[in-house]
Amino acid sequence: MSVGSASLMRRKPASLSRLPRPGISETLPWVLLVILWILDTSLQPALWSSEQIGLTLANGMALVLVAMAETAVIITRGIDLSVGGMMAISNTLLAREVGGSTVSVLLWCAIVLIIGAAGGALNGILIGVTRLQPFVVTLATWSIFDGIALWILPTTGGSIPNSLITLPLGTWLGLPRTVWFLVLLIAIWAVLARTRSGRAVYALGSDPVAARLSGVSRRKTSIKVYAFSGVCAAAAGIFIATQTASGSPTVGDPFILSAVAATVIGGTSLFGGKGGFAGTVAGAFVFTLINGVTFQLGINSYWGELSQGLLLIVAVALHHATERGARARGRRR
Amino acid sequence: MTDGMAIAARPAGTGRAAGAPALEISGLDKRYGAVRALAGARLSAHAGEVHALLGENGAGKSTLIKILAGAERADAGAVLLDGRELAPRSPREAERAGVATVFQELSLIADMNVAENLLFGREPLTAARTIRRGRMVATARSMLERFDVLGVDPRVKAGTLAVAERQQVEIVKALSRDPRVLILDEATSALSAREQRWLLTLASQMAAEGKVVLFISHRLQEIRSLAQRMTILQGGKTVAEARVDELDDEAVVRMMLGRRVERMFPARGTPRDEVALEVRNLLLPGRREPINFTQHRGEILGVGGLQGQGQRDLLRALAGVSGHRGEVLVGGQPRRLRNPRAALNAGIALVPEDRKGEGLLLQRSIRENISLPVIDRLRTSLFLSRRAEQRVVDEATARLNISQGSMERPAGTLSGGNQQKVVLAKLLVSRPEILLLYDATRGVDVGTKAEIFELLHELAADGAAALFYSTDLQELAHVCHRVLVMSGGAIVGEVTGELTEERILRVAFGAEERKRDADDIATASPADTEREAQEEEAGA
Numbered sequence: 001m002s003v004g005s006a007s008l009m010r011r012k013p014a015s016l017s018r019l020p021r022p023g024i025s026e027t028l029p030w031v032l033l034v035i036l037w038i039l040d041t042s043l044q045p046a047l048w049s050s051e052q053i054g055l056t057l058a059n060g061m062a063l064v065l066v067a068m069a070e071t072a073v074i075i076t077r078g079i080d081l082s083v084g085g086m087m088a089i090s091n092t093l094l095a096r097e098v099g100g101s102t103v104s105v106l107l108w109c110a111i112v113l114i115i116g117a118a119g120g121a122l123n124g125i126l127i128g129v130t131r132l133q134p135f136v137v138t139l140a141t142w143s144i145f146d147g148i149a150l151w152i153l154p155t156t157g158g159s160i161p162n163s164l165i166t167l168p169l170g171t172w173l174g175l176p177r178t179v180w181f182l183v184l185l186i187a188i189w190a191v192l193a194r195t196r197s198g199r200a201v202y203a204l205g206s207d208p209v210a211a212r213l214s215g216v217s218r219r220k221t222s223i224k225v226y227a228f229s230g231v232c233a234a235a236a237g238i239f240i241a242t243q244t245a246s247g248s249p250t251v252g253d254p255f256i257l258s259a260v261a262a263t264v265i266g267g268t269s270l271f272g273g274k275g276g277f278a279g280t281v282a283g284a285f286v287f288t289l290i291n292g293v294t295f296q297l298g299i300n301s302y303w304g305e306l307s308q309g310l311l312l313i314v315a316v317a318l319h320h321a322t323e324r325g326a327r328a329r330g331r332r333r
Numbered sequence: 334m335t336d337g338m339a340i341a342a343r344p345a346g347t348g349r350a351a352g353a354p355a356l357e358i359s360g361l362d363k364r365y366g367a368v369r370a371l372a373g374a375r376l377s378a379h380a381g382e383v384h385a386l387l388g389e390n391g392a393g394k395s396t397l398i399k400i401l402a403g404a405e406r407a408d409a410g411a412v413l414l415d416g417r418e419l420a421p422r423s424p425r426e427a428e429r430a431g432v433a434t435v436f437q438e439l440s441l442i443a444d445m446n447v448a449e450n451l452l453f454g455r456e457p458l459t460a461a462r463t464i465r466r467g468r469m470v471a472t473a474r475s476m477l478e479r480f481d482v483l484g485v486d487p488r489v490k491a492g493t494l495a496v497a498e499r500q501q502v503e504i505v506k507a508l509s510r511d512p513r514v515l516i517l518d519e520a521t522s523a524l525s526a527r528e529q530r531w532l533l534t535l536a537s538q539m540a541a542e543g544k545v546v547l548f549i550s551h552r553l554q555e556i557r558s559l560a561q562r563m564t565i566l567q568g569g570k571t572v573a574e575a576r577v578d579e580l581d582d583e584a585v586v587r588m589m590l591g592r593r594v595e596r597m598f599p600a601r602g603t604p605r606d607e608v609a610l611e612v613r614n615l616l617l618p619g620r621r622e623p624i625n626f627t628q629h630r631g632e633i634l635g636v637g638g639l640q641g642q643g644q645r646d647l648l649r650a651l652a653g654v655s656g657h658r659g660e661v662l663v664g665g666q667p668r669r670l671r672n673p674r675a676a677l678n679a680g681i682a683l684v685p686e687d688r689k690g691e692g693l694l695l696q697r698s699i700r701e702n703i704s705l706p707v708i709d710r711l712r713t714s715l716f717l718s719r720r721a722e723q724r725v726v727d728e729a730t731a732r733l734n735i736s737q738g739s740m741e742r743p744a745g746t747l748s749g750g751n752q753q754k755v756v757l758a759k760l761l762v763s764r765p766e767i768l769l770l771y772d773a774t775r776g777v778d779v780g781t782k783a784e785i786f787e788l789l790h791e792l793a794a795d796g797a798a799a800l801f802y803s804t805d806l807q808e809l810a811h812v813c814h815r816v817l818v819m820s821g822g823a824i825v826g827e828v829t830g831e832l833t834e835e836r837i838l839r840v841a842f843g844a845e846e847r848k849r850d851a852d853d854i855a856t857a858s859p860a861d862t863e864r865e866a867q868e869e870e871a872g873a
Contacts, residue, residue, distance in 0.1 A: 194463040196456060199449065206444040213404065213440035215425035215454045273444045 028318055029266045029282035032311075036289040043296035054176025058168050058243065060288045061178060062087075062236045064281055066252075066259040067266070068185060069232035071280045072225050074263055076205040077272030078127065078134035080226065083233035083259065085145025086119050087252030090237025092149045095158025095247020105164055113234050119145060120230020121223050128222030142256070149249040158247040165242050182281065189277035192228075201225050205272025261308070262287045265315040269323075286311065353416070355380040356514055356545050361410035363396050363569075365746075370396040372569035373410070378562070383536055383546040385556040385577065388566035389589050389750070389778040394549055397566070398518050401547075402434040403427030414514065425454070431513030435504050435520045443492030448473030450491050451506050480505045481531065495641055496523045504532060508539070515539055516547045521555060522775050525640040525804065526838075533559050551778055552805075553582050565589055586779055598811040599787050602794045604632035608665065609798035610651075610767050615659035617646040620822030623659060628767075628800065631793045635813030635832075636802040638841045643822035644802045648769045651800070652676050652683035663767065677706065680766035684756055684773040692756040695745030699755055700726050702744050706763045729758035733788065750781035757788065768792065768799040774808060786812055806834040 041048045047056070066083050073080040090112040098108040119141070126137045168178050192198045200221045203211040212218060233252070240251055266283030268275025290311055291304040354377035363371040371393045378384035388394045399405040401412065403421030412419040414430065421427035427434070441450045449456075451473045456464040473487035482501050491499060500523040507515060517536060521529045536559060540546050548560055556563065557577055565573040565588045573580065573588050580588070609630040614623040620643060628634045636644045650657040653676030661668050661679075668679040676683075685692050693702055704711060704722045711721045726740060733754045744755055753773060760768065768789070774782045789799055789812065803809055809816050810832040818826035818840045826840040 191461070191463055194466075196454065196458075196462075196464070199445075199453070199456070199464065203442050203445065203453065206442045210440045210442050213402075213424050213434075213436055214442070214450075215423070215428060217423065217425070273442075 026267060026279060028315070028322070029279045029286060032265075032286045032315070033282045033289070036286055036293055040289055040293050040296060043293070050171065050174075050176060054169070054171070054178050056285075056289075056292075057176060057178035057182060060285050061168070061181065062240045062243070063255060063258055063262060063288060064182070064185065064284045065232050065236035065239060066255045067262040067280045067284045068189065068277055069229035069236075070259040070263045071266070071268050071275060071277055072201065072232075073134070073229050074205075074260070074268050074270060075272055075275060076201055076221065076225050077208070077270075078205075078222075078225070079138065079260070080120075080123065080134070080229045080233075081138040081256055082119070082123060082141040082145055083229060083236075084252035084254075084256040085142045085149065086116055086230050086233035087237040087240065087255060088149035088249050089119070089145050089152065090116060090234035091241050091251045092153035092158065092247040092249050094238060094241050095160060096153050098161065098164070100161045100163075102163060105161060109238055112238060113231055116230040116232075116234025116237075117227045118230070120227040120233070122226075123230070124223035124226035125219075127226065128219040146249065146253070149252075153247050153249055156246055156248040160241050160245045160247075164238075165245050168239070168242055186277060186281065193276065197221070197224055202273055205274075207273070258287060259284075261312050264319075265312060267319055269319075283315075286315075354378055355415055356384075356547075357411075357413040358397070358401075359411055361397065361400065361412070362408045363393075363400065363405065364408055369569055371400075371407070371410075373571075374566060374569060375571045375574075376564045377574070378545045378547065380543045380545055381540050382562060383540045383548050383560040385560035385563035386547055386549045386566065387556070387563055387585065387589055389780050392566040392589070392778075393569040394566055395518070395748075396569075398434065398516055398547075398549065401427065401432055401514070401516060402436075403432070428510060428512075432516065433507040433510045433512030433514070434516040434518065435500075435507045436518055439499055439503050440506075441491040441499055441503060444490060446488050446490050447477075447485060447494070447502055448487035450502065451476055451487070451509065453506075476505055476509050477502075480508060480535065497525055497528055497640055500524055501528060501531075504535070508535065512544065514545045514547060516549070518549045519551070521550060521552065522804070526806075529555070551782075553585060554807075589779060598783075599790050601633070601812075601814060602631060602790060604629040604793075604814055605796065609663070610800075611660075611662040611665075612651075613660040613662070615647075615650065615657055615661065617643055617650055617657070617822050618655055620646070622821070622823035624824055626817060626824060628798050630766075630796045630798055632815065633789060633793055633799045633801055633813045635809040635816035635828075635837075636800060636819060637806070637809050637816045637828075637837050638819040638825075640804060642819040644819050645771060646822065647819070648683060648771045648800065648802060651681055651767075652769055653681070654683070677763055677765075680764075681769065682760040682763060682765035682767070683769040683771065684753075684760060685771055692759075693744045693752060696743050698741045699730075699744055699747070700740040702755055703729050703740075703759045703762060706759060725762050726758075729761050732761065732791075733758050733784070750777045753777050753785070754781065757785065761792075766797055768797055770799060770801045770803075772802060772804055774803060774805065782808075806837055809837055810834045 046052065066087065069080060069083050093115070094108055094112055098105055123134075123138055123141055126132055126141075127134050168181070170177055172180055193202075200211070200216045201224075203214065203216050204218065204221050208218070236255065237252065241247060244251070262284035263275070263280050264270065264283070265286055266275065266279030266281070268280060287308060290307050294304045294307050295301065356376070356378045358374065358376040361371050361374040363369075374393060374397055376384070376386070376397070386394055386397070396405065400407045401419070401421075403424045403426050406420070406422065414432070419427075419430055419432070421430055421432070424434075442453075445453075448470045452469055457468045457472060459465055470487050477483075477485055477487060482505055485494065485498050485502060491502065494502065500520065504517075504520060515536070517532070521532055524532060533555070536546050536548065548556065550556055560577050562574070562576050563580075563585075564571055565575075565585065567589060607630045608627055609632070610628040612624055612626050614625060616623055624647065626634075636647065638644060646655065649655045651661065651670065653670035653673045656672075657670060661670060663679045663681065666679075668675070670676045670679065670681070673683075694705070700722065703726045707725060708717070711717050711725065730740070744752060747755065757773075770789075774785060777785070786808075789801070793799060801809070801813055803812075813832060816828040816832060816837050817824050818828065818837065820841070828837050828840055
């Protein structure tokens with residue numbers, strides 16, 4: 001039965017045509033961002049200055065941080081609603097306890113970030129060990145964290161030293177400090193995504209069974225990713241303190257679903273395994289800018305939220321369409 | 334990165350099995366709730382041996398493998414590897430202990446590329462503990478080359494590979510870890526004939542290097558040509574440990590089933606004169622050559638050819654999954670098969686390849702799965718009539734001998750063979766006139782296979798027609814009345830009269846040869862192809 005079977009197998013490497021190309025999915029949020037930015041600055045040319053750009057970035061930075069947390073968690077097919085509560089804990093604790101000295105500022109920032117990691121790890125343990133649904137677990141811890149924040153600081157108050165408030169302002173090497181901060185965040189993500197733990201996060205979200213058979217520990221990966229989420233949320237709490245110059249126990253809640261929206265607009269799939277922080281950054285600013293644009297256009301502010309909703313649907317539909325296109329292309333031989 | 338790529342093409346050793354066994358399993362017990370999957374199973378395999386593990390679906394093979402692979406833990410019993418206890422708590426621990434498994438459910442991550450999958454968890458790192466991507470692709474490429482897998486680019490996402498390619502990557506992933514024990518769980522079932530030979534060669538090489546190869550397959554022929562010894566499980570117990578030449582096929586099957594099966598392939602009936610299905614100028618997505626054929630009632634029409642020649646597209650088009658251009662006549666009536674519902678209404682039902690993803694709702698009960706296609710008929714007023722539903726379910730299951738107790742169990746808890754029976758039961762309730770089977774016997778045990786064939790012939794006798802695609806030539810030759818051979822999305826030949834595996838294969842290979850030699854001659858009439866095939870046969 002050796003009917004030329006050897007020659008028959010001299011087939012072309014069919015897989016060459018299936019090489020992944022940088023998809024529209026990755027560039028889409030950036031295209032949207034550029035369009036909105038141009039619209040925004042053309043409506044009000046005064047925005048086109050280094051100072052104003054720094055300010056825009058500063059206004060969006062807390063959302064970027066919370067969305068960074070959400071992106072990592074969503075990639076594992078999870079969700080973290082407790083980021084709002086964690087942000088409030090970090091914000092109120094800092095406002096109540098931080099003194100004026102540099103040492104004290106550094107110390108309390110560190111403490112707050114560690115608390116973020118611990119609270120996040122608690123989520124991770126509950127999810128990874130007991131196999132409870134991330135939605136339910138973090139819904140519960142959100143409430144718990146909010147309660148703790150209320151206990152720390154029942155009403156808006158406390159004080160933030162000037163050294164911290166002015167930190168995000170000003171420039172460094174000719175660029176706004178917030179630009180550098182954003183670059184730092186992107187670099188942190190890029191490095192983490194290239195570690196083995198980073199791969200495990202993507203693997204777990206992409207295919208939990210295959211990931212386990214390939215040696216991924218669900219427990220360890222969940223703990224790591226939710227701890228990371230907690231740290232990001234705590235950092236967002238610090239950042240928002242520099243902007244409001246005080247602490248508030250309800251500061252975090254508006255950010256939770258906005259962060260999910262920013263993540264989804266940025267191309268991260270709620271089904272896990274796909275996406276990344278670069279898209280999320282664009283998504284977060286698209287989400288904040290659209291409000292500015294409707295304001296500039298002189299439209300009633302009610303339309304701001306409405307346009308955010310429309311934007312979300314359009315972005316998700318576009319991502320879905322491009323993904324389907326890519327899959328169809330991959331299947332064809 | 335020298336670890337993990339130690340298999341060299343050394344000349345085959347003696348493959349002798351002497352002294353104490355390298356892998357020794359005794360008294361292995363495992364329960365899942367009320368079901369006892371393993372009840373004191375034992376197995377001993379020597380170094381340098383390919384050891385076959387046989388058993389009906391649900392006999393405990395998968396459970397035993399999962400325990401060795403660290404995916405499950407045993408309730409009782411001992412596993413010794415080279416005299417040391419082996420009780421891995423996770424797949425990673427099993428891997429460190431030297432057990433590598435090629436899983437039936439593939440362990441590749443679809444969104445990652447081949448290189449990332451192959452080197453998962455042991456990626457080359459920089460000083461900063463980040464992954465060196467460029468290096469990874471090069472390493473993966475040399476791994477694929479070392480194991481002779483050509484035509485798979487390591488930069489391609491695993492999800493875009495064909496099933497057979499994915500299986501090959503999976504095998505390379507396991508082999509490259511240089512395991513002490515290699516477990517091949519149904520690893521050949523997704524492969525075409527050539528790739529099967531590739532794997533069997535690798536497996537005997539591994540054994541020749543003094544490793545233990547545990548080989549699980551439903552194909553006795555394969556086991557006989559590859560394995561030296563075998564262990565047969567039945568109902569969670571070991572019922573035989575023997576050299577492969579000590580038991581003949583009938584004895585093996587008898588021990589697996591614990592009862593006698595009359596015959597694997599039941600006698601074929603005679604097709605009727607009425608035409609059941611007529612396909613005129615059907616164009617498959619992305620193909621240019623039209624497909625034409627006619628099928629009679631009571632006829633089981635085989636679809637053969639090398640893997641991936643459009644057989645899947647043809648069946649999916651007829652099932653209304655992918656849409657089609659061209660005419661399809663069912664019982665003389667032209668039909669437009671826009672979607673699966675339209676196909677079902679036309680009397681066409683598909684038994685899909687991926688029973689878990691496409692055939693069943695795994696978390697819902699057997700009852701709900703079976704009654705789903707006819708749910709509209711079971712409504713009395715606003716609610717479903719539970720009694721009417723029960724009648725439909727009973728009727729379908731009685732015919733199929735589904736042996737898993739309660740109909741309220743989630744379909745996902747059944748063994749592979751029983752799941753496939755539920756898929757069939759589900760299709761039977763809608764009384765299809767044309768049944769499309771796409772590799773419906775893949776990974777199904779001998780006993781269930783025989784039952785599926787039996788059922789197919791019964792349906793044919795009642796006047797239904799079946800379009801039957803299988804990767805197993807033996808099945809095509811023994812189940813079908815006639816076999817169409819496909820290549821490049823077109824029907825290039827037809828085998829009629831007395832069907833043999835060899836004749837089908839010859840037409841398939843003949844078609845491929847021609848395709849390569851003369852690209853300009855795109856089509857060949859079926860009659861030509863067959864005549865040529867017969868001439869070739871006569872000349873050989």
